[in-house]
Each structure stands twice: as structure tokens, then as C-alpha cells.
Amino acid sequence: MRHERSLAGGAKRRASDGKSSAYEPPCGSCEVREIGICDALSSAEIARLEAIKTTTRLRPGDVILREGEPADHLFNVKKGAIKVYKLLADGRCQITSFLFPGDFLGLAHDQNYAFTAEALTDVEACRFARTQYEAVVQACPTLERRLLATASNELVAAQDQMLLLGRKSATEKVASFLLMLSKRAVKRGEPASPITLPMKRADISDYLGLTIETVSRVLTRLKKSGVIRILNPGRIDLLRPSALSDLAAGPGGA
């Protein structure tokens, strides 16, 4: 029951507790402004959002929101990494996405969240009460369009992930995963090659529909074949990205 651990670790301090925070960074100097949902908002719109914004800080293992609970907050990730997952009754876990700076969290059509979100590292995020947020959305067509675009993007990503989970081999899955991390790092202005893996092997396997052991074995194989290099902390050097692409796509480039 792999998850009892992290839940136990994280349940102590709920995100919702820290409504007030030591320091409220202004939106004007937001580091993720141009890659997040706030991009393309007018300064008047930003001001309206800023008025209802709270900054949340979390530590590894903290649960930000839990499946089944009332969906009454929305978040913008500013720093750190988050895993979003669903559990089966017996503890099996499927991570549906990892969130990084600039990502949006909390879209849920239902009354309740359909998933759990948990910090992997120290996290800083903007937090909005849903009711207030919706009021702002009503008044800002730009924001609503931005939300729709975000949802569409997530949908496309979800479809890619379904293809991966349903039809790719272990090697293809791991290769695709590394490339995805690299691409997303680039999108937020980080280098493509020594990528940072803020998550454990267990998280990678819960994301790819594999076991820890299989993920480890595939990484070892990639390392031995000179495609990647595994650096000390959670960092991996993509030595031959094109080889990785070939592996990710599988045969058929015949």
C-alpha cells in the first residue's frame, strides 16, 4: 500500500490550513506570468485576480486537494512540482499528471475533486476560492478563453497518455516520459538536456503504468546503451535525444 506513506507524511499539514502566508508576492513580478494562465490578461484583469489571490506554500508530501472533497479552490503553480493521481480501493495508484511552474490545477466540473494532488517538492502556488474566481471569470472573457485553451491542452495531453498507457512498451513509455519532461522544461525556460526528475521511481512507475523495478531496469538499459546518463540527485542527462525519440516512437520508422 504504497500511498499510505505519503499520505501519512502529508496529512499533518493541509494546504487549506495556511490561508494566510508570510509573504504575498505581487502578480506584477510573477515568474511564471507568461507561461501560465495569467498570460494575455490585461492589467485590470490581473488586478481582479490578485485581489482574491492567496499564496500557498507546501512541503513534500503535503496534500493540496483530495479526491472526493468539495472542489472549492483553484491553483496556479509557481514553484516546485506536484503529482496528480487517482487511487483504486486496494491502493493501486495512477498518476494522471505532473504539474510544474505555470501549470493550472483544480479544473473539476463536478462538485468534488476527481483526483488528489500532492506536493513532490517545496511548492509555492496561487490559490483562489472557486466562487470568487468564477465571478472574475464571468467578467473576464479573456480569462475564460484561457481556461478553455488550458483544458483543451490538458485533453490532448491526456489522449497522448492514454495511447502511452494502453499501447506502448515499457521502453517506449520511459523514453516518452523523459522526452516529455525535457520538452516541458524547455517550455518554462530550462535547458532541454540535464533534466530534473523531482519524483521518485515509484511516482514514475505510477505514471507509466509500470512497476518500480521495470522503470529502474529500463533506465539502466538506457544508461548502458549510452542514450542517457544518470546524475546524482534526481537529474538525467539526455545524451542522444534522437535515439530516445526513436525508442519512444517504437518500430514503424521502417
Place this chain on the structure above:
Amino acid sequence: MRHERSLAGGAKRRASDGKSSAYEPPCGSCEVREIGICDALSSAEIARLEAIKTTTRLRPGDVILREGEPADHLFNVKKGAIKVYKLLADGRCQITSFLFPGDFLGLAHDQNYAFTAEALTDVEACRFARTQYEAVVQACPTLERRLLATASNELVAAQDQMLLLGRKSATEKVASFLLMLSKRAVKRGEPASPITLPMKRADISDYLGLTIETVSRVLTRLKKSGVIRILNPGRIDLLRPSALSDLAAGPGGA
């Protein structure tokens, strides 16, 4: 190369060809009005949509839109069933969703479609040019909100499907699938129990990340254990839905 078959069958007549259609049913008498995206639109808004609407009719195997092509149309399904899928280079296929009356098709944030959609049965759908549709959306906040709600719903469904693909056993997958079909049938006013399966075994396996043989074996087992009954055409009787739910959830109800 399983798909060459269906593509061959469908490529003859593209949906986009039949811009004009023999008969344009008015929105006022639309059968799926209250379960589709048009629900909750004012009659003025409906009129604006109706003005730019075309009715498309398709036959089994017809491709409605293809991955990679410019995403310049949106659809509302009125009759029939559609499969939405992605392919790998070597022909492996993952169906990401089945569409039924009332469902929306065409959300794509990118310039191009990220998936292919193909009719499973005779299909009737409303078709809108994207540019015109977007103009209407701009003017109708209700419609935009409805689109966002639809996208959110799809996202939740996609997450469920990821859990299924990544972590469920073959039996759990098939049981979940049958229950999903039943639930959706109810939602559009059909009975819960003798459900109609408009798709072939190959489609079910491409949806569940299994092979045809495994799907067939699981169905046989469910039949032999008295949980379902397989009726002649593509119909299945859910004799013991609660047993099916137990199977779908897996162990853990311990």
C-alpha cells in the same frame, strides 16, 4: 495493421465532401437538445448556431476528421456512434473515446486535430466551421461556459480512463467498460440493461488496451458466471450489475 481496413472502407467518402445535405432538421426539434451542448442556450443563441450549422450524414467506416489535418470544423453528434483514436507509426491503435448522441467533437487547441474520428454506425451530426463557431462563442458567454464544462467532463473521463489503462486487470477493464456504456445509455434516456455495443471486439480491445482475444475470453467468462448475457446483434444484458460493479472496482472492498 488493423486499421488499414477501416480506413480503406471509410476513405472513399469524406465527411467534408457532403457540405450540403438533403434535409436540414431544425434545432427546435433536436432530439439531443437537452443532453448536448445546446442545452441551456437561449433561443437567440440557438438561432445563431443554427444559421451556421450544416447536417452531416456518415456511414460506418467514414472518417469524420483525421489526426494532423487542420482543425477547422466542430461537430455535435445527433445519431449513431463514433470512435475517436490515435495511432502509433506501426499501426497500434488506442481509442480514446466513443461518442454517442449529445456528445461534442472537435475540441482541439492546436491548429490541427490530435486524433482521428470515424463513424461506427450510420451517423448524423451537426457541423460548424470553426471560424464561424468561434464568432458565435465570442458573443455567447453561455456557450463558452458550456464548452468549458464539456471539456472539464472529458478531462475527468480521461483521467478515469488512464486509471483503467494503467492499473486495472483485464476483467476490471471489461466490467468497467460495460458499466460505462450502461451509464451513458441511461444519460441519453435509454434503458440501463440491455445495452447496445455499436463497436466490434477489435474496437473494445483498442479502447481497453487489450487484445481481441482477451476481450472475448473475459466476456465469455462473465457470461458463464451469469453476470451478463450476450444477445444476438451487438447487445448485452447486464444480469447482475452489482456483481459487475464489484468486478470493476477490484479487490479492496475487503
Place this chain on the structure above:
DNA sequence: CCCCATTCTTGATCCAGATCAAAAGGCGGG
């Protein structure tokens, strides 16, 4: 009504990845 093509079921065997088991790192705390 029969024929042929397609789909579905069933059986036999195989294998990628799971499971079980244990050693080897890494790292924070004392």
C-alpha cells in the same frame, strides 16, 4: 438459399513485465 468474407470464440504456447527477494547506495540526524 447458399457462399464467402468478416467477426468472434476457443485452444495452445510464449513472453514482457510483475512479483518476490536481497543487496547496494544515499542521506539526514545524532
Place this chain on the structure above:
DNA sequence: CCCGCCTTTTGATCTGGATCAAGAATGGGG
């Protein structure tokens, strides 16, 4: 600097579902 815990790697074995291979329904066209 050492200890103990957690994570990762590696090895041995097992198994659920894939693959390979026939049959048995089904159904549409002539």
C-alpha cells in the same frame, strides 16, 4: 563519522495477457 532508514538497483522466478493458430458463428450479396 557512523547509524539506520529509505530509495534504487539487480537477480530469480512467475504469470496475466499476448501471440499464434484453428474453428464456429454471423451476415450480406448474388
